[in-house]
Ligand code: HEC
């Protein structure tokens with residue numbers, strides 16, 4: 001257990017993964033019955049009927065809503081203990097939130113922890129006397145652009161569809177920069193068509209993930225780590241988006257919505273649906289045409305869990321633009337990828353992409 005927890009202290013995403021690992025897989029393969037949190041975890045009193053695979057995201061949502069870490073409510077050596085008053089209060093708060101939604105919003109999860117807490121331990125009970133004005137929605141275009149026009153402009157901005165399509169493989173050396181910037185870990189990333197692999201070297205372990213065209217996988221020190229469906233989906237998307245010319249096959253439905261703001265700049269918002277039914281939002285900068293943000297949202301009992309990727313500092317590599325700063329954010333987990341080196345059409349060892357052999 002301490003081995004997992006030591007690792008957990010370093011890998012922001014791993015405490016959950018380690019816990020899932022210890023407790024076994026999320027779905028009973030024989031009956032296809034979804035395992036509930038009440039069945040899987042030791043000391044569940046409120047979230048009993050929630051699918052167990054939501055627990056990770058729900059804990060992240062609660063932490064981010066209050067602006068705290070897991071240790072605010074937990075003894076991180078043993079998450080099942082009820083040592084802390086804040087964990088008891090959180091149970092009452094979860095019940096209260098469910099009741100508000102049931103009694104006042106016909107059961108829709110309109111209110112969640114963030115509605116009141118908004119990143120604070122102590123919500124305000126009186127109005128802010130000096131509020132910041134809400135940013136205004138930017139001017140909407142007279143004629144709405146079509147999705148085809150938005151994608152064409154994107155591909156042209158990247159260097160043109162022909163040059164983009166000519167890049168068949170890519171090797172990237174990067175740093176994973178943890179929040180605050182003091183800690184960085186080296187990353188190596190490979191792409192080949194719709195295949196992708198990445199290795200991150202932490203002090204205590206090398207963590208790898210990949211997609212071989214069919215299966216998404218993740219390992220720590222070469223040992224497989226079970227993936228939640230939402231994690232597998234994002235590893236797959238990382239692979240697919242290497243080929244921006246394939247946007248219309250990656251997503252079977254693309255709809256233009258409106259002009260929104262991303263970091264104070266107007267951006268076309270396009271909603272995107274995958275063949276598997278996953279919904280994402282793509283934001284293309286109105287001025288440069290480049291993809292600047294992608295969000296994927298999955299439902300939980302405490303509202304949507306948002307996974308956001310911001311693409312910044314596009315630079316030319318062999319005539320094709322690639323973002324060199326990529327920010328990954330989700331409730332209570334954030335990091336930035338800083339690209340150090342890119343080689344297009346470099347030879348790539350096909351064995352990199354396969355799932356670990358058992
Ligand atoms: C605001 C308080 C709060 C925060 C912050 C919080 N948790 Fe929890 N956690 C709870 C409560 C409450 C439960 C029990 C829920 C229930 O009884 O239905 C719980 C249960 C758990 C369990 C199940 C333990 C068991 O076996 O019974 C795990 C694992 C867990 N949390 C992990 C985490 C992790 C990892 C984090 C940080 C990302 C985190 N929690 C952050 C309040 C919190």
Ligand code: HEC
Nearest residue numbers: 062086089090093094097111112113115116117121122123
């Ligand atoms: C309707 C508003 C509202 C919602 C929704 C809400 N809270 Fe609270 N919460 C409060 C108020 C008000 C307090 C008391 C603040 C204080 O002590 O100053 C509080 C206190 C807390 C505390 C105790 C903080 C401390 O330092 O003692 C915890 C923990 C907490 N909430 C967790 C949650 C969680 C987790 C959720 C979502 C499941 C949630 N709250 C949803 C209003 C809300």
